[in-house]
Amino acid sequence: MNEKKHNIPAAAVSALFLVLLILGGVGIFLFQRESSEVENRSLQTFPQPSADAILSGEWQEKFETFTSDQFPFRDAFNAVGVTVRYALGSRLVGGAVIGTTPGGEVRLFEEVEEDAERALRAEKTVASIDALAGTGVRTVLLAAPSAGAVYRDDLPAFATVPDAEINAALAGDHKFLTVSPDFAADESLYFRTDHHWTARGAELAYRAYAEALGKDPVETSFETVSDSFFGTLHSRAPLPFITPDVLEAPTLDVSGVRVRAGGGFGGLDALADISLYSKDALDAKDKYQYFLGGNYGLAVIENESVDGGVLFVFKDSFANCFVPYLTRHYEKIVMVDPRYYRGSYSDLCELFRTVSPDDVLVLYEASNLANDKFLSPMLDALAEDR
Amino acid sequence: MVFSSTLFLFLFLPAVVAVHTVLPRRLRNAWLLLASLFFYAWGGVGYIIILFVITALDYAAGLILPRLEEKRALGAKKAFLAAVVVCNIGTLAFFKLADLLLGTANALFSADLPILGLALPIGISFYTFQALSYVIDVYRGKVAPGRNIIDFFTFVTLFPQLIAGPIVRYTDIERELADRRVTSSAFASGVSRFAIGLGKKVLLANTMGEIFRSASSGELTMLLAWCASLAYMFQIYFDFSGYSDMAIGLGRMLGFRFPENFRYPYEADSITDFWRRWHITLSSWFREYLYIPLGGNRRGLLRQILNLLIVWACTGLWHGGAWNFLFWGLYFFVVLVLEKLFLLRVLEKLPMLVRRIYSLLLVFFSWVLFAWDDTGKLFSMIRALFGVGVPLSSDKSVFVLLGAASLFIICAVFSTHIPASIWRWGERKLGGESAHVICRAAVAFSIIFLSTAFLVGGSYNPFLYFRF
Numbered sequence: 001m002n003e004k005k006h007n008i009p010a011a012a013v014s015a016l017f018l019v020l021l022i023l024g025g026v027g028i029f030l031f032q033r034e035s036s037e038v039e040n041r042s043l044q045t046f047p048q049p050s051a052d053a054i055l056s057g058e059w060q061e062k063f064e065t066f067t068s069d070q071f072p073f074r075d076a077f078n079a080v081g082v083t084v085r086y087a088l089g090s091r092l093v094g095g096a097v098i099g100t101t102p103g104g105e106v107r108l109f110e111e112v113e114e115d116a117e118r119a120l121r122a123e124k125t126v127a128s129i130d131a132l133a134g135t136g137v138r139t140v141l142l143a144a145p146s147a148g149a150v151y152r153d154d155l156p157a158f159a160t161v162p163d164a165e166i167n168a169a170l171a172g173d174h175k176f177l178t179v180s181p182d183f184a185a186d187e188s189l190y191f192r193t194d195h196h197w198t199a200r201g202a203e204l205a206y207r208a209y210a211e212a213l214g215k216d217p218v219e220t221s222f223e224t225v226s227d228s229f230f231g232t233l234h235s236r237a238p239l240p241f242i243t244p245d246v247l248e249a250p251t252l253d254v255s256g257v258r259v260r261a262g263g264g265f266g267g268l269d270a271l272a273d274i275s276l277y278s279k280d281a282l283d284a285k286d287k288y289q290y291f292l293g294g295n296y297g298l299a300v301i302e303n304e305s306v307d308g309g310v311l312f313v314f315k316d317s318f319a320n321c322f323v324p325y326l327t328r329h330y331e332k333i334v335m336v337d338p339r340y341y342r343g344s345y346s347d348l349c350e351l352f353r354t355v356s357p358d359d360v361l362v363l364y365e366a367s368n369l370a371n372d373k374f375l376s377p378m379l380d381a382l383a384e385d386r
Numbered sequence: 387m388v389f390s391s392t393l394f395l396f397l398f399l400p401a402v403v404a405v406h407t408v409l410p411r412r413l414r415n416a417w418l419l420l421a422s423l424f425f426y427a428w429g430g431v432g433y434i435i436i437l438f439v440i441t442a443l444d445y446a447a448g449l450i451l452p453r454l455e456e457k458r459a460l461g462a463k464k465a466f467l468a469a470v471v472v473c474n475i476g477t478l479a480f481f482k483l484a485d486l487l488l489g490t491a492n493a494l495f496s497a498d499l500p501i502l503g504l505a506l507p508i509g510i511s512f513y514t515f516q517a518l519s520y521v522i523d524v525y526r527g528k529v530a531p532g533r534n535i536i537d538f539f540t541f542v543t544l545f546p547q548l549i550a551g552p553i554v555r556y557t558d559i560e561r562e563l564a565d566r567r568v569t570s571s572a573f574a575s576g577v578s579r580f581a582i583g584l585g586k587k588v589l590l591a592n593t594m595g596e597i598f599r600s601a602s603s604g605e606l607t608m609l610l611a612w613c614a615s616l617a618y619m620f621q622i623y624f625d626f627s628g629y630s631d632m633a634i635g636l637g638r639m640l641g642f643r644f645p646e647n648f649r650y651p652y653e654a655d656s657i658t659d660f661w662r663r664w665h666i667t668l669s670s671w672f673r674e675y676l677y678i679p680l681g682g683n684r685r686g687l688l689r690q691i692l693n694l695l696i697v698w699a700c701t702g703l704w705h706g707g708a709w710n711f712l713f714w715g716l717y718f719f720v721v722l723v724l725e726k727l728f729l730l731r732v733l734e735k736l737p738m739l740v741r742r743i744y745s746l747l748l749v750f751f752s753w754v755l756f757a758w759d760d761t762g763k764l765f766s767m768i769r770a771l772f773g774v775g776v777p778l779s780s781d782k783s784v785f786v787l788l789g790a791a792s793l794f795i796i797c798a799v800f801s802t803h804i805p806a807s808i809w810r811w812g813e814r815k816l817g818g819e820s821a822h823v824i825c826r827a828a829v830a831f832s833i834i835f836l837s838t839a840f841l842v843g844g845s846y847n848p849f850l851y852f853r854f
Contacts, residue, residue, distance in 0.1 A: 009820040010574035013827040014639075017577045018400050020831070024838070025396035057430050067392040071842045081839035085593075089792045091785070092600075094843075114604030114782075158785040 027072030036075065041235075043069040079238045086239060091156035094236035099154040106242045107192040108233035109148045110367065112160040122169040122370040128379040129362055133176035135386040138359050142179045142209060143170070143366040144197055144318050147190040150183045166370040176362075181208040191245045194231020195365070196288050199248045199321050206325040213359065218328045222248040225277075229287040247287050249277060250324060256305035257327050264298035264336070264343035267351060271300060276324050291320035297341035301333040312357035314338060314375060319363045330359075338374035345378065349385035387428045389632045390587045392841055395834075398425065402545075403639050407568055415540040415563065418640065422543040426508070433507035436477065441542045443473060444517040448524045448531035448538070455527070467525045471518065478514045481506050482707040490709075509549035511704055515671055517542050520556035522675055529557055537563045546636035550629045552647040553667040559642050566641035574823055576638030581830035581837075583631025586624040588837040590797055594621035597790045598757075601783075602767070609783035611770035613790060619753045620797040623652065626665070652801040655741035656733055657721045657748055668704070672697050690726075695719055708759035717752055 035042040044065040053059035071077065082093050091098045097109040126141075133139035146162040148155055155161065170178060181204050183189055189201035197205070199222060210217035226247040234242060260271035278293035292299070295317055309330040313319060315337055326333060334355055336348065364372065387394050402421040409417055427434050447470040454463035481504055488499045520541070523529045532538035541563055547554050594617045601614035630647035637644040647667050654660035661669050680693040695716075702715020725733070733741050754771065758764035770776045799805060813822050 007571060007819065007823070009823040009827075011570035013577060013823055013830075014570050014573040016827070017831075018404050020834075021396050021400035022404070024392075025400060028392070028396065055431060060428055064391060064393045067397065068842055071392055071396075071838075074842050077839040078843040080836070081843040084836065084839070088796075090789045092789060156785070156788075158781045158788060160782060160785070 024072060028067050028070045031072070032070055036069075045070070075238070079240050082237050082239055086237075091159065096233045096237035097148070097156065097159050098237060098239070099151070099156050099159070101151075101154050101187055101192065103187070105192060106239060107147075107151060107154045108194075108231075108237055108242075109151075109155060109159070110146070110162075110195050110233065112148065112162045112367070115371075118370050119165040119168065121373065121376075122165040125369060125372060125376045125379075126166075126169040126174070128376040128383070129176050130174050131383040132360065132379045132386075133174070135383050137357060137386075138213075139176040140179055140209065140212065140359065140361050141170075141174075141176050142181075142205060142361060142363045143369050144181075144201070144205060144364070145183060146365055146367040147195060147197075149366065150190060151187075163366040163370070166366045169370070177212060179205070179209050179212045181205040191229070191231050191288075193229070193234035193242060193245050194288055195233055196231070197318060197321070198245075199250050199291075202318075202322040203250060203325065206322060209326075209361075210329070215329050218252070218325065220250040220252055220325070223251050225249050225290060226282050226287050230285070231288065232286065235285075247282075247290060249290065249321075252324055252328070254303075254324060254327060257301060257303045259292070259299060259301045261292070261296035261299035263296070264341040264348075267343065267347055268298075268300055271298065274299075276301070276327075288317070288320075292323075295320070295337050295340050296335075297337055298343065299335040299337075301327055301335070303327045303331060306331045309359075310334075310355050310357045311359045311361060312336070312352060312355065313361045313363060314379070315361075315363045316365060316368045316372075318365045318368075322363060336378070338372070338378050341374075341378070345381040348378065349382055352382055352385070387425050389629065389636075390584060390592075390837070390841060392838070395584075395838070395841075399636070403636075406640055407573075411565065414566075414641075415534075415537050418545070419536055419540045419543060422540070422545040422548060425545040426543060426548060429508055430505075433505075433510075436507050436510065437513060437543065440474060440477060440514060441517055441539055443470065444521050444542070445532065445535055445538045447521045451521070451524050452531055463525070467521065470521055474514050474518050474521075478510055481510060482703065484707075486707040486709070506707075512551050512553055513542050513548060515553050515668075516547075516555065519553075519671065519675065523555070523557060529560060532556075533564075544642075546633040546640070546642075547644060550626070550633070551665070551667060552630050552633060552644050553671050554644050555667075555671070558645055562642045568639070568641040571823075572638050572641065574827065576635045576640075578635070578826045578830045579638060580632050580635030581833040583628045583633075583635055584837045585833035586628030586631060586800070588628075588840050589833070590793075590800065591621050591623075591625035591628055592840065593793055594618070594624065594797060597786065597793070601786045601790075604782070605776075605780070606766065606770040607777045607780045607783045608770055608773040609779040609787060611767055611776070613783070613786050615750060615754050615757070615767070615771065616794060617790065618757050619652075619750055620794070620801070622753060622756070623648075623801060624797065650801065650803050652746060652749070653742070653803065654745045654749070655738060656725055656730055656745055657718060658725050658730060660745055660749060661718070661722070668701070672701060676700065691723055694723060698722070705756070706759070710755055710759045710761070710764060714752060714755045717755060721748055 029046070032045050033043055034045060044062055046066055047053070047059055047062035049059050053062075068074075085093050086098060092111060095111045097111055099107045099109055101107050129139060129141055143166060148159070148162040152161055183201070183204065186200075188198060189204060190197045203220060207217045224246055227244065229245040229247040230238075230242070231245060254276055257276060259274050259276055260268070261274045262271040274293055274296075276292060278290055281287055281289035281293060301323065306328065309332075311326060311330040311333045313323065313333060313335040315323075315335055316339070317337075319335065323333060323335065332355065334351065334357070341348070362369075362375070364375075369375070387398065389395070398421075402418075406414055406417055406421075423434065426437060447466070450466065451463060454460075454466060485501050485504065488501055491497055492499055492501075520529065520532075520538070524531050532541070541554075541556060541559065542548075544554070598614050598617040598621055601610045601617060627648040634644045634646070645667050647665060649663040649666065651660055651664035654663050677693055677697045680696060681689055682693060683690045698715040698719035699712060700715070701718070702712040705711045705714070721729075733744065736744075754767055755764065758767055813825070816822070816825070
């Protein structure tokens with residue numbers, strides 16, 4: 001290589017290299033963000049140094065996270081990285097499986113991780129539901145299929161189709177009633193950028209539920225509440241060419257409905273008023289929280305315009321956009337989210353006895369149901385108490 | 387601190403390099419020493435003491451050895467060198483092997499000796515060898531002992547090569563330590579070299595690491611086993627040679643010329659050839675300071691084979707305190723002896739393609755041995771590679787392969803000299819030194835940009851040679 005002592009292009013390149021890196025470095029300290037809208041998580045801000053934290057290395061670790069979390073144009077860089085991986089053929093980025101709808105749009109799915117324990121957990125959970133049904137209370141299981149099971153054809157080639165374990169566990173006879181809505185792949189039943197079903201998907205499930213229990217389903221239409229919803233899967237794989245989802249809500253008459261919710265500690269009295277639909281969530285990133293404002297350990301929904309009927313629901317977030325439909329059929333709905341429930345099992349047993357439900361509904365997304373560790377012990381405690 | 391992090395790339399590197407460039411020459415080594423100690427202490431303050439003690443010991447040894455020579459106390463000189471070598475290698479062996487031996491003793495004699503659980507001080511395998519090369523060279527009268535303690539400490543702790551090589555010998559950079567200029571041409575070529583290394587590490591090695599991880603977890607199939615092992619083969623090459631490239635590039639920005647460490651090892655046409663191309667500074671270190679002192683090939687065939695056995699057992703264990711690394715070293719010992727005895731002569735008569743396939747397959751299986759320090763996993767992986775007791779393929783296998791295929795091809799191409807040859811051909815067509823510099827810079831900046839995109843997204847970023 002010809003090496004003159006100094007040449008102007010080489011000097012310019014050297015200087016530019018340092019200047020660009022320094023700009024990046026300075027940028028880390030400017031414009032700190034507390035959280036990332038796109039990634040839907042809080043970001044590491046500048047960590048306060050202390051002698052202890054530095055000696056233990058904890059501060060250094062936080063500082064390294066800080067430099068990558070606060071990196072200038074982080075979201076744009078991240079999008080570039082994800083796009084390059086996609087372009088090179090990867091269909092699994094950041095735990096999101098990247099598929100395509102028949103219309104050519106991107107549909108994201110949750111990764112189905114291999115887990116040898118899942119089949120066992122699914123069996124155990126199903127057995128616990130069976131045990132509760134065996135105590136004589138009418139129990140319904142509504143396992144919403146995972147998006148990957150509904151939109152198999154949208155999955156990339158050879159991707160694992162979810163729900164095998166739970167379907168195996170559900171084969172055979174059980175004392176509970178199984179409601180399996182027929183999700184003939186209408187594209188509007190699940191979001192493309194979020195793992196949840198839409199209000200339309202939930203409505204279809206509601207019809208199946210009402211039919212199974214001999215109730216007359218209410219007719220509803222839908223209104224668009226947001227047309228710029230990028231869900232949690234989009235946070236993991238923020239491909240720039242993904243179009244946002246449309247968030248719809250049913251136009252139900254919910255004038256007489258009162259909702260109270262909390263962690264469950266302290267029973268029904270400790271619950272605070274919330275509303276079925278949270279307008280605030282529409283300004284935030286995770287717009288699915290429009291339904292009920294998120295997940296609560298314990299919630300009670302009462303409808304004074306309905307006479308009679310008590311329902312006890314064990315649920316995950318899929319219930320949040322489903323349960324409004326049920327307000328027309330039950331005077332009182334008690335909802336427990338086992339992952340967030342902070343009260344004691346004995347309080348829960350007492351609550352269950354006091355409200356004396358006519359129906360029990362277990363409503364989970366199928367893959368959540370198979371992965372869940374909290375539901376089974378809770379149901380066992382209830383069954384034992386009866 | 388690793389090179390492939392936003393912390394290093396955007397804070398440490400520009401600060402250290404910029405200040406180094408503008409400082410008067412006599413202050414540069416002190417600045418680099420300071421920076422290197424900071425770099426080392428970042429990950430944990432504790433182990434810096436070991437680094438310090440070993441460096442101080444070897445510096446003192448460098449001062450004492452010539453005195454003994456002057457007094458013609460040759461016996462004492464030899465004994466003193468032996469003591470220093472034992473201290474150096476003893477410390478290294480203690481950290482690498484103590485738990486291995488304790489654990490093995492527990493397993494063999496069902497004893498209950500406590501396992502120490504010591505974390506390996508980062509880079510100890512590299513800096514011990516570097517410092518030792520100095521002591522032995524002083525003993526041999528090949529180098530004059532360092533005049534300046536700061537220069538010597540700077541040599542041992544120099545952050546570009548401190549934790550993952552190349553293993554720079556004192557003689558390699560003696561002159562530059564005393565006096566060096568940073569020309570803009572050298573700096574610019576350092577930028578390109580650094581960027582190439584960064585890209586190898588972040589874009590290729592990390593991505594291969596992800597493929598290795600997903601392919602080797604869960605139920606194995608024959609196809610997955612091959613995908614996983616191939617991904618590992620690429621990962622370890624791009625990880626390690628990428629790190630060496632970054633070190634060499636950083637060295638150039640600071641006015642040093644570090645020795646090359648890799649020369650397209652996957653183009654080797656025999657295993658003998660492979661070890662002239664892979665981790666060159668390590669094999670030449672062993673050659674210079676172990677194999678030749680043992681007598682090399684000058685004392686008959688049997689002695690040569692014994693010498694090779696010692697060298698390859700040490701090479702294996704140098705890579706880690708686990709039995710699989712010893713087996714890995716012995717595996718190469720066996721192949722190299724066979725090649726020496728007759729195989730090389732046979733290979734020479736075969737077409738190049740056959741020789742390449744022979745070498746690649748042997749290297750491929752060596753990495754399988756290298757990758758798994760858990761014997762159970764190792765055997766299930768080997769069985770799976772031969773399709774014993776596992777299905778040929780599965781949906782997941784094809785999914786992994788489809789996601790990896792284009793990257794495998796890219797990695798295969800970049801393992802060869804072809805991209806560099808095309809580049810040189812392009813440069814010949816495109817005249818003018820200035821145009822070359824600008825083109826190289828454009829590529830370098832693009833690689834840095836893309837690598838930043840991959841790094842900032844918080845994707846998988848392990849570093850294999852940290853363990854060694």
